[in-house]
Amino acid sequence: MNPVFLARGDLQQMLDALRREHRQVIGPQVRDGTIAFDVLERAAQLPQGIVDEQAPGGYRLQSSGGVRCFAWANGPQALKPLTFAPRETLWRAETGDRGELRFAETLPDVAPAAVIGVRGCDLAALQLQDQHFCYSGYADNYYNRRRRSLFIVAVDCAHPAATCFCASTGDGPSAASGFDLALAELDEGFLLRAKSDRGLALLEALPTVPAAEEQLARAARERETAAAAQTRALPGRNLKAALMARLASRRWDEVAERCLSCGNCTSVCPTCFCHSEGDSPTLDGSQVEHVRQWDSCFTPGHSYIHGWVIRGSTRLRYRQWLTHKLGTWHDQYGRSGCVGCGRCIAWCPVGIDLTVEARALLEGEADARP
Numbered sequence: 589m590n591p592v593f594l595a596r597g598d599l600q601q602m603l604d605a606l607r608r609e610h611r612q613v614i615g616p617q618v619r620d621g622t623i624a625f626d627v628l629e630r631a632a633q634l635p636q637g638i639v640d641e642q643a644p645g646g647y648r649l650q651s652s653g654g655v656r657c658f659a660w661a662n663g664p665q666a667l668k669p670l671t672f673a674p675r676e677t678l679w680r681a682e683t684g685d686r687g688e689l690r691f692a693e694t695l696p697d698v699a700p701a702a703v704i705g706v707r708g709c710d711l712a713a714l715q716l717q718d719q720h721f722c723y724s725g726y727a728d729n730y731y732n733r734r735r736r737s738l739f740i741v742a743v744d745c746a747h748p749a750a751t752c753f754c755a756s757t758g759d760g761p762s763a764a765s766g767f768d769l770a771l772a773e774l775d776e777g778f779l780l781r782a783k784s785d786r787g788l789a790l791l792e793a794l795p796t797v798p799a800a801e802e803q804l805a806r807a808a809r810e811r812e813t814a815a816a817a818q819t820r821a822l823p824g825r826n827l828k829a830a831l832m833a834r835l836a837s838r839r840w841d842e843v844a845e846r847c848l849s850c851g852n853c854t855s856v857c858p859t860c861f862c863h864s865e866g867d868s869p870t871l872d873g874s875q876v877e878h879v880r881q882w883d884s885c886f887t888p889g890h891s892y893i894h895g896w897v898i899r900g901s902t903r904l905r906y907r908q909w910l911t912h913k914l915g916t917w918h919d920q921y922g923r924s925g926c927v928g929c930g931r932c933i934a935w936c937p938v939g940i941d942l943t944v945e946a947r948a949l950l951e952g953e954a955d956a957r958p
Contacts (some may be wrong), residue, residue: 591772591779592796593803596655599631599778602741605793606702610686614670615704616663621649623663625670625703635660635703635893642930645939658705658773661749665934666710670703671717671734678730678865695729696879702739706767708760709752709929711742713858715766719921720861730880739786741803742767746810748818751930753943756821759927761814772807779807792804820933820943823950825924827917831946833954835907843945844903846938851884853932853940854909859925862890876957885909914946 594602606613618635628634634657636949641648642661648795652659677694684690691717706714721731742763745754754760763770768787779799782788826828854860864883870875883890886905891898899905918924926942 591781591799591807592791592806593777594780594794594796595646595777597777598795599657601794602790603628603631605790606739608740608789608793609700609702611700611702613702613704616658618649622647622665623649623660624665625705628704631657634658639747639913640749642751642934643939644751644933644941645936647675647934655775656773658743658745658771658942659747661745661747662707662709662885662929662931664856664931666856666929666931667703667714668717668858668860668861669704670701670738671714671731672721672861672882673730673734673880676730677877678880679878680694680875683851683873696733698733698737700737700739702741704741704743704882706740706742706763707745707929708763708857709745709757709927711740711763711766712757712759712927713929714740716859716921716923716925716927717861725861739790740767740769742770744770744772744807744811745806746773746814749815749930749934751820752818752928753820753822753930754928755815755818757825757924757926757928762811772810774803774806777805779803783815796852811815820930820941821944822914822924822926822928823947826915826918827924827946827950828911828918829909830950830954831915834949834952835911836955837949839945839949839952840903840907841942843906844901847886847902847906848904848937849886850937851886851904852935852937853942854884854886855882857913858929858931858933858934859913860884864889886910910942910945910949914940 603613612753613628614625616635617626617633636657637652637654639650639652640660679694680692683690721728743910744763745761748761768784770781782791862883862885863880865880867876885908888897899908913925
């Protein structure tokens, strides 16, 4: 459909319309010095006039004094916590009167929700998570319940951070697919376009007018400027062959000397889905909960198999993460696992830059063949 225009002062009517559909509205807000998703009651809670400054190992917010609510790139939180819970109980078991075990599934009771402010990189990440958790015949019902409950309002990114490189991965800065409604923010308001029947129905409830040609041209220029402003890039879309040919590179040792194996990069990554499972019994042993929680390929326990830690060093853990993310994901999902959001760069305590490491590896010699 052709974009329509919604005045800035009418944004609250969008929130009210979503709540009339009995949806909880979730949107970006300033929390603890970051941009984070939280329950949104009023449009005034959005981070109006807030911009972000990101660099390797650095993230901070500043006030610009402007009127825009989405003049920032991203915060540490993507959509992942809203669909793939950081910690949840998968089932419970208890002993009956005669000592028998009784099992009960604990599917989440999920209320419909609408998320406002989703960027193109996070939409691409959501599609990758869908591929993993919604695999035909083996769908994860816990993920699916949350995923199906979401109404997504995307925002074209016009203010990339210095750590962003979504243009090189093909996942931004514009929102291309996977949303119900998308916004392009201008000073005077928003250009809206619907991608689903649900999005179109919401548009019909809002006081919109046809977008002016000048507004459309201005939004297009901002998208082009945002793409051109990105100085970081991956050296290619499919790096599997090149990375697998450099498994013995000295660069793995160099990055391991800096890497803390803290797992920050995997925690903020919108596509990482590694997890661990364990049992949490009551003290008297009458009940037990089987719990799933986020894990990381940087923890020793992640590669523990039958008494042996397969990747016992930071060198091997970083190599596993990078070669899987940029290389062998192509075998599983037909594309790289990186969407160019740059979170792993900004939130690494020592400022390791994935784009720098990938390029350094490819510039080095391939392994000597026997």
